[in-house]
Amino acid sequence: MDPWRKLAGASREDIRRLQDNKLHSFINTCLYPFSPHYRRVFDQHKIDPKTIRTVEDLKYIPFTSKTDFLSSDQKPDSFRDFIFQPDKDRIRSCWPATKLLALVFSRALRGASYVEDRFNQEFRPVFMTFTTGTTHTPVPFVYSNYDIRNLHISGDRMLKLFDIKNSERVVNMFPYAPHLAFWQVVFGGFASCTLILSTGGGKVMGTEGNIATLLKMKPSVLLGVPSYVYHVMRVAKEKGCRMDFLKKVVLGASKIPQAFKLRLAEMLASMGAKDVSIFGTYGFTEARAAWAECPTGLDVSSGYHLYPDKEIFEVVDPQTGEVKGEGEDGELVYTALDARASAVIRYRTGDFVKGGLTYEPCPYCQRTVPRLSSDITRLSNVKDLNLSKIKGSLVNLNHFYTVLSEMPSVDEWQIEIGKKNNDPFEVDELNVYVAAKDGSNLGKIEDDIKKQMLLTTEVTPNAVHFLPMSEMVKRLEVETANKEKRIVDCRPKE
Numbered sequence: 001m002d003p004w005r006k007l008a009g010a011s012r013e014d015i016r017r018l019q020d021n022k023l024h025s026f027i028n029t030c031l032y033p034f035s036p037h038y039r040r041v042f043d044q045h046k047i048d049p050k051t052i053r054t055v056e057d058l059k060y061i062p063f064t065s066k067t068d069f070l071s072s073d074q075k076p077d078s079f080r081d082f083i084f085q086p087d088k089d090r091i092r093s094c095w096p097a098t099k100l101l102a103l104v105f106s107r108a109l110r111g112a113s114y115v116e117d118r119f120n121q122e123f124r125p126v127f128m129t130f131t132t133g134t135t136h137t138p139v140p141f142v143y144s145n146y147d148i149r150n151l152h153i154s155g156d157r158m159l160k161l162f163d164i165k166n167s168e169r170v171v172n173m174f175p176y177a178p179h180l181a182f183w184q185v186v187f188g189g190f191a192s193c194t195l196i197l198s199t200g201g202g203k204v205m206g207t208e209g210n211i212a213t214l215l216k217m218k219p220s221v222l223l224g225v226p227s228y229v230y231h232v233m234r235v236a237k238e239k240g241c242r243m244d245f246l247k248k249v250v251l252g253a254s255k256i257p258q259a260f261k262l263r264l265a266e267m268l269a270s271m272g273a274k275d276v277s278i279f280g281t282y283g284f285t286e287a288r289a290a291w292a293e294c295p296t297g298l299d300v301s302s303g304y305h306l307y308p309d310k311e312i313f314e315v316v317d318p319q320t321g322e323v324k325g326e327g328e329d330g331e332l333v334y335t336a337l338d339a340r341a342s343a344v345i346r347y348r349t350g351d352f353v354k355g356g357l358t359y360e361p362c363p364y365c366q367r368t369v370p371r372l373s374s375d376i377t378r379l380s381n382v383k384d385l386n387l388s389k390i391k392g393s394l395v396n397l398n399h400f401y402t403v404l405s406e407m408p409s410v411d412e413w414q415i416e417i418g419k420k421n422n423d424p425f426e427v428d429e430l431n432v433y434v435a436a437k438d439g440s441n442l443g444k445i446e447d448d449i450k451k452q453m454l455l456t457t458e459v460t461p462n463a464v465h466f467l468p469m470s471e472m473v474k475r476l477e478v479e480t481a482n483k484e485k486r487i488v489d490c491r492p493k494e
Helices: 012-034 036-044 055-060 078-082 088-094 097-110 112-123 145-161 180-192 202-217 226-238 258-270 398-405 442-457 469-476
Strands: 127-130 140-143 169-172 195-198 221-224 248-251 277-284 289-292 311-316 330-336 347-353 376-378 382-385 393-396 410-419 428-436 463-466 487-489
Touching: 012 036, 012 055, 012 088, 036 078, 055 311, 078 140, 088 097, 097 112, 112 145, 140 145, 145 180, 145 289, 169 180, 169 202, 180 195, 180 277, 180 289, 202 226, 221 226, 226 248, 226 258, 226 469, 258 277, 258 398, 398 410, 398 442, 410 469, 428 442, 428 469, 442 463
Parallel strands: 169 195, 169 221, 221 248, 248 277, 410 487, 428 463
Antiparallel strands: 127 140, 277 289, 311 330, 330 347, 347 376, 382 393, 410 428
16 A cells, blocks of 8 residues: 555654654665675775664765766676675574564465565566666666566656546657656556556657557547657647647656746647646656656646655765755755665766755645755756867856747757867867748847857857758657757767
8 A cells, every 4th residue: 555645744754754764774674785786885984784874874875876887897797786685694694683583474374485485576676677878878777576566656656646537548658668767657557547558659659650649549648758749749730630638748758948848838739738737757767766746837847746755865066965955956866765676875866956855845736745846957968168279168058958948939959069070189069950940030040049058158059050850850869769869969988
């Protein structure tokens, strides 16, 4: 039985008490005994796991980063050290007497095969998803049946946050792949007994197939990657299709600016879908879960509602690692509380959240769980650009999302960073590729882009190239890739 209803109304003190207890138990009965990586970390830093009793004690544990998962010549399978490896000796030495006694009774009453099956259900890997490999080589993360049940739980909680009834029809256009977004929707549908048709996105059925599916099934709810959902709706509009059956659109696996929500809603309204609710979600493979907004107006975000019985989030200073206070900006750090086949703690996501965490009740749904600001950007999108031979500039490319998404005459866009004349020793070049709306003044668009980029980032692009929509779709790989290629760095790797 999922305690979500009770948890969503719990006091801040009760939630913190729950997290303290779960953290201490998880580290001492699962993480330290069974994770080779974290046992090594604790031992090397002389950390007694029994001393980690509260959320505040997390500061004594070193951070985990993406580089810890990456393979090297010395460690070709680094990710394996994060997979739990339970054995009898570790259980005997680490588990408390009460837990050992319960194990003995189970064995005596139900037999050794029952106990073995319980361990297999809880810890043995049976499923796998991968990171998308946007910034590094894709890394696998494994799930036991216990973890898959947690995926059911988080999916069901998200559908409740969206106020989706199990009588509604849903179409899932996330790409069919071993990635979190697709499977989170699938398992959420199973858990909530909701009818969901998963098309597999553009790679499986193509844009025409997805449009035909929508018109045939007439779902009230549509889920998918923002760029692909927008692309499908744009093509459907060109065909004169009506989408008046759509009531809710759920977007994930990519940043969702407020301007994008408003533009998508405007397009849907022109196709007969009035007063559509558009939700953002946030998730990452290492957590094996996703979080969601609750219903609000399009011009405001409730923030992502978290699951305090499943994880702990911290916000830290990206340079010093100092834990920030409530509502302060910083890098997001994740700690699992209820994982089994594998787990990470104090994991630096590389995501910068403006507005941090809040523990105040949600003003829109009144749930009391912690919420994460939806203003999240990738730290890896802060690039060192040597645009002249004199000096370089540290440029936050995330600002380009805001600049270009808010331009009504820009339908699609892409940023490409390269070297002048493709010479690795030359200065960097920044080019903008744009598909403009029909009838737009291209000269004015170019001037506006250069002025707004200079104002926002203190950098002017070397050139603005205008392309037909068909070519832009190919450049972005909207129909074929798991995530669109919005910012492309073509410079040689050092």
